[in-house]
Amino acid sequence: xxxxxxxxxxxxxxxxxxxxxxxxxxxxxxxxxxxxxxxxxxxxxxxxxxxxxxxxxxxxxxxxxxxxxxxxxxxxxxxxxxxxxxxxxxxxxxxxxxxxxxxxxxxxxxxxxxxxxxxxxxxxxxxxxxxxxxxxxxxxxxxxxxxxxxxxxxxxxxxxxxxxxxxxxxxxxxxxxxxxxxxxxxxxxxxxxxxxxxxxxxxxxxxxxxxxxxxxxxxxxxxxxxxxxxxxxxxxxxxxxxxxxxxxxxxxxxxxxxxxxxxxxxxxxxxxxxxxxxxxxxxxxxxxxxxxxxxxxxxxxxxxxxxxxxxxxxxxxxxxxxxxxxxxxxxxxxxxxxxxxxxxxxxxxxxxxxxxxxxxxxxxxxxxxxxxxxxxxxxxxxxxxxxxxxxxxxxxxxxxxxxxxxxxxxxxxxxxxxxxxxxxxxxxxxxxxxxxxxxxxxxxxxxxxxxxx
Ligand SMILES: [Zn+2]
Numbered sequence: 001x002x003x004x005x006x007x008x009x010x011x012x013x014x015x016x017x018x019x020x021x022x023x024x025x026x027x028x029x030x031x032x033x034x035x036x037x038x039x040x041x042x043x044x045x046x047x048x049x050x051x052x053x054x055x056x057x058x059x060x061x062x063x064x065x066x067x068x069x070x071x072x073x074x075x076x077x078x079x080x081x082x083x084x085x086x087x088x089x090x091x092x093x094x095x096x097x098x099x100x101x102x103x104x105x106x107x108x109x110x111x112x113x114x115x116x117x118x119x120x121x122x123x124x125x126x127x128x129x130x131x132x133x134x135x136x137x138x139x140x141x142x143x144x145x146x147x148x149x150x151x152x153x154x155x156x157x158x159x160x161x162x163x164x165x166x167x168x169x170x171x172x173x174x175x176x177x178x179x180x181x182x183x184x185x186x187x188x189x190x191x192x193x194x195x196x197x198x199x200x201x202x203x204x205x206x207x208x209x210x211x212x213x214x215x216x217x218x219x220x221x222x223x224x225x226x227x228x229x230x231x232x233x234x235x236x237x238x239x240x241x242x243x244x245x246x247x248x249x250x251x252x253x254x255x256x257x258x259x260x261x262x263x264x265x266x267x268x269x270x271x272x273x274x275x276x277x278x279x280x281x282x283x284x285x286x287x288x289x290x291x292x293x294x295x296x297x298x299x300x301x302x303x304x305x306x307x308x309x310x311x312x313x314x315x316x317x318x319x320x321x322x323x324x325x326x327x328x329x330x331x332x333x334x335x336x337x338x339x340x341x342x343x344x345x346x347x348x349x350x351x352x353x354x355x356x357x358x359x360x361x362x363x364x365x366x367x368x369x370x371x372x373x374x375x376x377x378x379x380x381x382x383x384x385x386x387x388x389x390x391x392x393x394x395x396x397x398x399x400x401x402x403x404x405x406x407x408x409x410x411x412x413x414x415x416x417x418x419x420x421x422x423x424x425x426x427x428x429x430x431x432x433x434x435x436x437x438x439x440x441x442x443x444x445x446x447x448x449x450x451x452x453x
Contacts, residue, residue, distance in 0.1 A: 020044040020423060021060070022387065025071030026403050027052065029379040030078050030363045036403050040076055044385040047198075047423035052379055069418050069428065071389045075403050077359075078378050079139025079386040079421065080332040081366030084232075084270040084291040084320025086145045087129030087154070088122045091447060092325040101238055101300040109325055110171075113146070116451050117174035123150040124443045129330060130158035131437050136331045136413025139386040139421045140377075142268060142291070142320070142370050144205025144232050146174040152193055152200055158435055159426045161386060163370045165205035165232050166190075168220050170213050183219045190227045199422055201370075205232040209253055210244050214260060221262050230371055231262065235269035238302050242274045254279035263288050268369055270320060271296075272310065273303040280306070280313055289316040289369035292361065294339045296322035307343045308352045318366030319358070331413035332362050340408060355408040389418035 020043075027040035029052065041058045043051040051058050096108035122145065133141060140161040143151055148166040155162045166189040170179045186204045193202035204220045206212045212220070212233075224231040236242060236253045249256045254275055257263050265287040272290040275283070283290060290310055297303060310317055319339060321330045336358040343353035367377025376386045392400060396410050419427040426433055 019046075019061075020067050020069065020385070020420065020425070022069045022071050022076055022389065022418075022420075023055070025074040025076050025389065027076040027379060028359070028403050028407065030360060031378045031380045040071070042076065042379065042385075042387070044420070044423050047384055049379060049381055049383055049385050049387075052381055067425070069389060069420070069425070071418070073392050074417065075390040075392060075407060076379070077388055077390065077407065078363045078376065079388045079419065080137050080362050081318060081370065081372075081377060082133065082138045082141040082320055082330065082332055083268070083289075083318030083366035083369050084293050084322055085129070085141050085143050085330065086323035086325075087133075087141065087143045087151055087330075088117075088125035088145055088147075089323030089325050090128040090132065090330075091116070091121060091125035091444065091451065092323070093328045095325060095451060097299075097328070101302060102240070104300065104326070112451060113174050114172075116447075117147060119147050119150050119175075121447050122147040122174075123154055124440065124447060126151040126154035127158065127435065127440045128444045129324070130154055130160055131432065131435055131440055132330045133160060134158065134419050134426050134432065134435070135416065135437075136329075136333065137388040137390070137416035137419065138330065138332055139388065139419065140367065140370070140372065142203075142230075142232060142318075142366075144203075146176065148189060149192070152196070152202070155200060156197060159199075159421050159424050161199045161372075161376065161384075161421055163201045163203050163230060163232075163372075164193075165203035167205050167207060168216060169207040169211045170216055171211065183216065183223070186220065187223050190223065190229065194227055194229070201229060201372075202227075203229040203232060208234045208237070208241065209256060210241055217257070217260055217262060221260075221267075224266060230266045230268050232268045232270065233257075233262075234271055236274045236279070237271035237297070239274055252276065252279055254282045258282050258286065266371070268318075270322070271302065271305065273297055273305045275306065275310075277309065280309055280315065283310075283315045284313045287316065289318065291318045291320045291366075291369060292339060293320045293322045293335075294342050295335055296326040298338070298342070299326050299328075304342060304346045307339065308347055308349075311353075311357060316365070316369050317361055318369040319361040320366075329413075333407070333412045333415070336362050336408045355402075355404045358408050359404055385420055385423040387418075387420045388416050390415050391417040 022042040267288040364377035
């Protein structure tokens with residue numbers, strides 16, 4: 001259901017979704033148990049996949065105009081799901097590198113956000129993040145930040161799908177100068193956007209169990225439940241966070257959240273670096289999700305999340321980039337490669353974190369963490385047409401023994417040539433269809449010249 005909102009320009013992708021055919025190439029569908037389909041054909045009516053299979057079994061429909069995406073010499077796959085991002089933080093890419101986390105956050109990022117975030121800067125930063133996501137094959141994101149109306153506006157205009165959450169923290173924050181107002185502002189955000197668009201799910205994002213008090217955490221969850229939307233949080237990112245929560249509450253972070261009633265199937269916890277076995281059992285029992293963000297954890301020297309234990313226990317797990325201030329890009333192809341190799345080197349076992357498992361985390365796994373697995377994350381008849389096509393005509397993708405291996409260990413975001421979300425082509429043959437990349441980059445460069453401390 002879509003409603004008009006006077007704050008928003010008409011969507012840059014507001015054309016009616018056309019009927020579409022994707023033709024040729026190998027489809028890696030991520031549908032459970034399905035092998036790759038060679039010489040595939042996919043038919044899309046409006047926003048959904050209506051047929052998928054070998055070309056020989058699906059006739060070309062006759063009698064109506066159809067747009068075709070040529071996928072010969074390419075892999076067709078579900079769009080990637082970035083399950084933890086702060087999209088507008090593209091503004092701070094490369095602004096504060098190589099610092100200890102506490103200094104990075106409290107002496108650089110928080111002051112820069114306080115001084116330079118405004119509705120306008122968040123809008124342009126989020127738009128740049130959307131361009132980066134589309135051009136590197138991400139079609140759906142979970143985002144948490146401030147001035148979040150502007151991220152909604154940017155994602156709406158970009159044509160992407162997202163769980164977009166208003167940040168909640170018990171300090172003065174951008175757009176929330178009085179922290180006593182943080183819950184009211186969060187509720188207003190949900191009320192404003194919860195019927196706006198099928199592509200956009202509004203939510204709340206508690207910054208952490210250290211920067212939000214017990215009352216704030218409980219209220220955020222109550223309101224999220226009231227609106228039937230997931231609650232996001234950073235959890236167990238650093239050993240210092242674990243010590244502080246232990247000291248204040250006598251429990252480890254996951255047990256503390258469980259005591260407050262937050263640990264349930266709607267909780268999406270990013271990082272999970274220092275979760276112990278008992279905490280992982282809590283996550284499993286309550287069906288809560290953990291989002292793995294290895295590159296951010298590595299860059300801030302937070303540690304290595306126990307990915308092998310998380311997946312072996314069957315905990316819902318997605319993959320995220322985090323914001324560009326701690327990564328410094330939004331390329332999930334690179335993140336899959338890093339996640340696999342980090343798990344291998346940290347366990348001393350090359351047979352863990354296999355390529356298919358990484359690809360699943362970055363697609364169907366992330367979709368399940370966001371509660372969207374019935375709609376996106378795999379290529380199946382009846383699901384939303386959120387699809388990317390990865391070009392194989394590059395030296396680093398030749399020869400091709402195994403398409404899944406190629407996607408995880410050899411490809412990068414720049415190999416993506418076509419991107420479709422909700423049945424709408426957002427990028428074709430490497431060219432963005434709606435967003436003006438040059439205009440957006442010029443605007444962000446102009447803004448970045450003012451970002452100084
Ligand atoms: Zn984060």
